[in-house]
Amino acid sequence: MIQVKMFDYExxxxxxxxxxxxxxxxxxxxxxxxxxxxxxxxxxxEENQIYCFSAMVIYRK
Structure with a gap:
């Protein structure tokens, strides 16, 4: 079965x-x-910029 794992960090x-x-x-x-x-x-x-670093791992379980 194919699964995904999501990651989201600043x-x-x-x-x-x-x-x-x-x-x-x-x-x-x-x-x-x-x-x-x-x-x-x-x-x-605003002077500040917000960053979002995201990744998705697609893997077999």
């Missing part, structure tokens, strides 16, 4: 740590694909 190091932990729990041959995306957004009157 910092790339948190994403890396979360994914590495999960990937350490499954076998390498179970991994089908990994999708990765970065989104950045903020409002015009």
């Amino acid at each position: 910092h790339e190091k948190d994403l890396e740590n979360g994914m590495n932990y999960f990937l350490g729990q499954i076998r390498e041959d179970q991994i089908v694909d990994i999708k990765y995306e970065i989104a950045a957004f903020g409002e015009e009157d």
Whole structure:
């Protein structure tokens, strides 16, 4: 059966740590694909930008 695991963090190091932990729990041959995306957004009157680091692991259970 094909499953997905979603990850969504504000910092790339948190994403890396979360994914590495999960990937350490499954076998390498179970991994089908990994999708990765970065989104950045903020409002015009604010100086701060918000980042969203997301990934999806598609794997066989």
